[in-house]
Amino acid sequence: MTEQGDRDTGLNVIDLNADLGEGFGRWTLTDDEALLDVVTSANVACGFHAGDPSIMRRVCALAAERGVRIGAQVSYRDLAGFGRRTIDMAPDELADEVTYQIGALDVFARAAGSRVSYVKPHGALYNRVVTDEDQAAAVIEGIRRADPSLPVLGLPGSALHRAAVAAGSPTVQEAFADRAYTAAGTLVSRREPGAVRHDEDEVVARSVRMAVEHVVVAATGEPVPVAARSLCVHGDTPSAALLARRIRAALTEAGVSVEPFA
Amino acid sequence: MTEQGDRDTGLNVIDLNADLGEGFGRWTLTDDEALLDVVTSANVACGFHAGDPSIMRRVCALAAERGVRIGAQVSYRDLAGFGRRTIDMAPDELADEVTYQIGALDVFARAAGSRVSYVKPHGALYNRVVTDEDQAAAVIEGIRRADPSLPVLGLPGSALHRAAVAAGSPTVQEAFADRAYTAAGTLVSRREPGAVRHDEDEVVARSVRMAVEHVVVAATGEPVPVAARSLCVHGDTPSAALLARRIRAALTEAGVSVEPFA
């Protein structure tokens, strides 16, 4: 099993992924239509931290029309906390919840003529499985029960990716153009000042450099290698779609091919 | 499209279905293991009125081991009311919720080597779609979006079955051995005295007569034809499994073959 981000084909290829469908009932959050015109992979909320069946159907239909790949953005069951709070779940229950969410989304993806093509954990679960081996293994078990061939989108070097490799699931590495990196190539904690980069020009420039040179400048100044097959752009701010559009244009201009990985 | 309950093969064949997996988290309700040794079709709760991912996984595994068919027992989203309260939903939202539940269950059924083989609405939704054409059509739309070939288990003459026939979905008729019938062949409302038959000997005898003679004695005394391919036995009382076992034994003794319909 090779990490898809590791390959070097001479031609620079990158995927753009964003969290979508994160409304619930009367509430909206992400500008799904605008973002689906830009990204190549849609991390669709499955009802546990956001998303309801009608939103899921609509986002899957819009994504399928545009050829945007549909990923299951699986989460802790926590509407009240938007999946942003770690829950000390028993691993087997976590695995079951992951499976449930993938199945619930896949039926809409298939009805739209597509399918769930990958899985990416959301929020607190994403962060937890960077280091928690038990929950990481549970997520992978839950994914593999649905489909052992489903790629797992996540952070390079994460426990999640180690568990995927151990189990035989494909992994896809992602990078964050608007997050500060340490010299070790990990993300600076959101609790640190400067962890999130708000300057849009900087974010665009970093995106291009990540895709072309496979490098990011760490918070401490040194260049750090970043091997990512996908860039995560954020979808939950009013200007998210505009920034994503700028990033995509700059990538194209730099000769990078923006393509889905799945 | 013919109603499967209509056929007359000379050999009497009947399915036994029961509602299963109706716990939630810490709470249990149905004696799943005992009932799965008796019934041929399991109406598995999908998380909207009862059932959680771990229960769904376990019940699917137990059902698949025994060759018991797995049906999606779809419901209004109402854990607090156990799906027993009619909700005036928009039809398109209801359709989406039905699709979601089928997808969520199917992934566990397939992981267990089986699949969702039919759909049966639960509780208030079951009752509502006996007469409500809009919600009936929505349920059928939601089912067909998941799989147009999925049989719909329900009440003969119901709006649900009419909508299924109109859309081209197979229907399967069921009867209730412990419910009083009117002379018109419909169920006596639960609000009427005597609507539910509690005498176990009577319930067993009615079951056999339904399967062998395709007849039930109405509350008003006259025999009424009942063309059912499946008998619903109740699973939510402590003695439910015992009664189901007695019914199955009596059917077998009467020469009825107890077989799934799907």
Place this chain on the structure above:
Amino acid sequence: MTEQGDRDTGLNVIDLNADLGEGFGRWTLTDDEALLDVVTSANVACGFHAGDPSIMRRVCALAAERGVRIGAQVSYRDLAGFGRRTIDMAPDELADEVTYQIGALDVFARAAGSRVSYVKPHGALYNRVVTDEDQAAAVIEGIRRADPSLPVLGLPGSALHRAAVAAGSPTVQEAFADRAYTAAGTLVSRREPGAVRHDEDEVVARSVRMAVEHVVVAATGEPVPVAARSLCVHGDTPSAALLARRIRAALTEAGVSVEPFA
């Protein structure tokens, strides 16, 4: 028990009420701070259709600081449907849910130095208790269990107000400046075209006429008497606070005193 809206003091007095605190977790909806600078009564969501404990605390604190009265905006338990879907609940369970919501809000109101001063049903429950005597009586029972002196804000002539009067609870009548009225003085159903008035100048003019002349022009053209102690202004649109501000200014200019009723 007299209806407070019936009194004619010579001085025109009106209350402005709006639905507030209708976010949930990560999601926001109502511009609470802007509206609390305009209205005199805040119908605060209590967690059943919207609102979470943190939102409730913040809205209560902001309301109390401004002297805005806090009302419990009680709802069916339906986050997924934002309380906009009728649920056929057993009356005693509905009464219990109303009591629960009032208690949950009152503790925050008191912590802010105020208290729950009135109750107004939300959404589908509001509409249902215009005519449904059983649910109306249940809502009143639930309110009186919390506090028999709590005024009930609602539609003149509603089953809710009849039940309140019968039980001895104070009633307060409200009118809707942006809703079309029938010649009989009831609201035109939202399903009818023109049921909601979107022209802001018209809404402002109707507000003033309701407060000064106690009259509204029906959809069919004739003037209809409207005896309202409170005007409901809507809070769930981006321009809601601006419109509310215009209404308040116009009322003041017309010599109407904008004062809470409770």
Place this chain on the structure above:
Amino acid sequence: MTEQGDRDTGLNVIDLNADLGEGFGRWTLTDDEALLDVVTSANVACGFHAGDPSIMRRVCALAAERGVRIGAQVSYRDLAGFGRRTIDMAPDELADEVTYQIGALDVFARAAGSRVSYVKPHGALYNRVVTDEDQAAAVIEGIRRADPSLPVLGLPGSALHRAAVAAGSPTVQEAFADRAYTAAGTLVSRREPGAVRHDEDEVVARSVRMAVEHVVVAATGEPVPVAARSLCVHGDTPSAALLARRIRAALTEAGVSVEPFA
């Protein structure tokens, strides 16, 4: 502020508390009526891990009739996990959720002629605030916002009790007759073998010794002082009420006065 369990009056006095009202909708768990005939303090679930408004009303009414004190058994919001999974909540949100639950229960307690007389965290929250200073302080803040005079029932030496003392809230110490203790007087983790004592004779004997001699024999054999004003008896097993009855009878026979602390 003195810990009520510290006092030595010569007369041995003890309270018996149990978790009650832990059903939800269709599901039941605790044998509320039987336990309310035995205990002197009822830890009533408030809807976040279990309990719904109708159950809360009924349990409050039954408790008030018997003079059993009503305590708010506050929990993380986690019906699916029965409040048994730690959630990494922001302290201010936790405080708000605690306040909400107390308010929701208090309105039923007052309607029954009683009031919420104390607070006891449930499940994972109970365990977390034994050591987590931030969440402990948040729970106390949430309690004090509802009523600064409310006693906090908990484990001696817990962060929760330290936070209560620091804030000026009364504390009440409890002991567990069916749990193994370490030589340091803390509970043996449930993950250790023998952590829960299942021999009923032993549990009864330990209860009496705790109440009379203020001592328990640790898992390692030595006697350990236990200064408890309340004994927790478990309510979620079929035989719970019987065991509680035996404990109460044995206490009475040993000259211990079984009395509420609040």
